[in-house]
Amino acid sequence: MVPAVLDQRRVERARAVAATVTDPELPMLTLHDLGVLREVALDEDGGVVVAITPTYSGCPAMATMRDDLLHRLQAAGFAEARVRVALEPAWTTDWITPEGRAALAEAGISPPGPAPRREGPVALSLSPTRRAVRCPRCGADDVALTSEFGSTACKAMYRCRDCLEPFDHLKEI
Amino acid sequence: MPEIHTHEADEHDSAYAGLLVNDAHWAFGTDFEDPLAGVDTTVPEGIDAHELATYCLRLGDDALILSQRLSEWCSRAPDLEEDIALANVALDLLGQARLLLARAAAADPSLVPALPEGSPVPPEDALAFFRDDREFRNACLVELPNGDFAETVGRILVFATYRLSLFQRLTSHPDAVLRAVAAKGVKELTYHRDFAGRWFLTLARGSDESRRRLEAGLARTWAYRHELGEDDEAELVLEQVLATSGIAAPDVRPISTGGRHTEHLSRLLAEMQVVARQHPMGVW
Numbered sequence: 001m002v003p004a005v006l007d008q009r010r011v012e013r014a015r016a017v018a019a020t021v022t023d024p025e026l027p028m029l030t031l032h033d034l035g036v037l038r039e040v041a042l043d044e045d046g047g048v049v050v051a052i053t054p055t056y057s058g059c060p061a062m063a064t065m066r067d068d069l070l071h072r073l074q075a076a077g078f079a080e081a082r083v084r085v086a087l088e089p090a091w092t093t094d095w096i097t098p099e100g101r102a103a104l105a106e107a108g109i110s111p112p113g114p115a116p117r118r119e120g121p122v123a124l125s126l127s128p129t130r131r132a133v134r135c136p137r138c139g140a141d142d143v144a145l146t147s148e149f150g151s152t153a154c155k156a157m158y159r160c161r162d163c164l165e166p167f168d169h170l171k172e173i
Numbered sequence: 174m175p176e177i178h179t180h181e182a183d184e185h186d187s188a189y190a191g192l193l194v195n196d197a198h199w200a201f202g203t204d205f206e207d208p209l210a211g212v213d214t215t216v217p218e219g220i221d222a223h224e225l226a227t228y229c230l231r232l233g234d235d236a237l238i239l240s241q242r243l244s245e246w247c248s249r250a251p252d253l254e255e256d257i258a259l260a261n262v263a264l265d266l267l268g269q270a271r272l273l274l275a276r277a278a279a280a281d282p283s284l285v286p287a288l289p290e291g292s293p294v295p296p297e298d299a300l301a302f303f304r305d306d307r308e309f310r311n312a313c314l315v316e317l318p319n320g321d322f323a324e325t326v327g328r329i330l331v332f333a334t335y336r337l338s339l340f341q342r343l344t345s346h347p348d349a350v351l352r353a354v355a356a357k358g359v360k361e362l363t364y365h366r367d368f369a370g371r372w373f374l375t376l377a378r379g380s381d382e383s384r385r386r387l388e389a390g391l392a393r394t395w396a397y398r399h400e401l402g403e404d405d406e407a408e409l410v411l412e413q414v415l416a417t418s419g420i421a422a423p424d425v426r427p428i429s430t431g432g433r434h435t436e437h438l439s440r441l442l443a444e445m446q447v448v449a450r451q452h453p454m455g456v457w
């Protein structure tokens with residue numbers, strides 16, 4: 001077999017391992033589903049380099065994600081694996097995969113809608129945030145915002161007016 | 174100490190057991206990594222490393238000091254919702270500060286205070302905890318005491334409006350790290366500005382008392398506003414909020430401190446730095 005094919009297999013195997021690592025605060029999502037895992041490649045020395053993009057700059061889960069990735073890759077035989085942090089382009093909830101959105105809804109968390117597009121100056125908004133949110137339990141769209149922050153800062157809390165259950169909504173950024 | 178069990182030991186014996194199983198899952202465990210680990214921090218050609226570092230330090234200090242101030246609201250805000258909102262604004266700013274101080278240290282390590290040989294304190298912490306008040310480059314506006322909720326709302330509104338406008342321009346800065354910090358900051362600051370703007374409107378249209386407090390607090394902030402620089406776009410946004418709220422721009426003379434800080438900064442730093450300074454070899 002030519003080395004290039006071996007390299008490609010190594011990258012694929014490393015990608016498969018990295019893709020299974022889950023978010024510590026949203027354990028139903030893998031880093032792949034979350035869109036945090038940007039690239040798996042080999043450096044000049046043949047070591048595996050995994051590129052991730054942080055979600056929020058103050059997010060305490062980032063260090064854990066990095067640790068978990070390294071531990072998982074090392075346990076799978078990639079002793080020399082490295083994690084590269086790609087800050088650009090900035091992460092957006094638009095990168096969450098369809099499978100990730102389904103997993104969120106399955107876990108009772110309403111998945112984010114499309115992130116706001118930004119062209120030119122960011123327009124001022126003095127009215128409460130309006131989102132098209134559906135209850136992840138019964139599907140009703142008659143919901144009320146109870147708090148801009150839920151169990152974590154990246155989620156808002158809603159209540160369904162139909163089935164009366166409270167639920168988290170992952171905010172779009 | 175001998176352990177006494179009244180039943181077979183299981184994982185429910187300690188509410189903290191889950192935290193202790195794997196250190197890596199305790200977010201603020203012992204392994205506080207370099208926030209720029211894995212990021213290419215080469216200073217681009219044509220950019221003066223020292224200038225870039227001091228600029229990042231200024232932006233980082235603004236965020237750090239306001240974050241520390243806003244943290245004082247924890248458990249003291251008017252209600253739980255606003256308590257979490259203010260803590261979240263403070264957390265966003267702390268995240269910005271950490272990246273910016275780390276960027277400053279990487280661009281010009283000579284800015285980082287010297288610590289005892291073998292100290293485990295990372296450079297961004299050395300900058301945050303081991304500089305004296307005179308070495309801080311933040312605007313006086315962010316070190317002023319919080320005042321009441323109305324004053325804090327006015328201050329966040331002014332600060333976030335100017336910083337958002339600046340960060341939007343910085344998204345095309347030649348330094349990739351600063352550009353990335355700015356791009357993420359834009360999303361955070363948009364929320365900070367609009368959160369403060371909504372409360373500003375609410376308090377302006379509330380009772381005579383809420384309006385009186387809003388105006389008094391804004392006047393104190395306004396006197397230091399010039400420190401944030403000339404920015405037509407930011408001024409326009411502030412005018413818009415004031416007009417919607419029916420509040421006139423405060424008629425106050427700008428206070429110039431001649432490049433010095435107010436006495437409030439040293440007190441804030443004393444509280445923020447005391448533990449770190451007593452334990453320069455400490456591991457957290």
Ligand SMILES: [Zn+2]
Nearest residue numbers: 135138160163
């Ligand atoms: Zn429902």
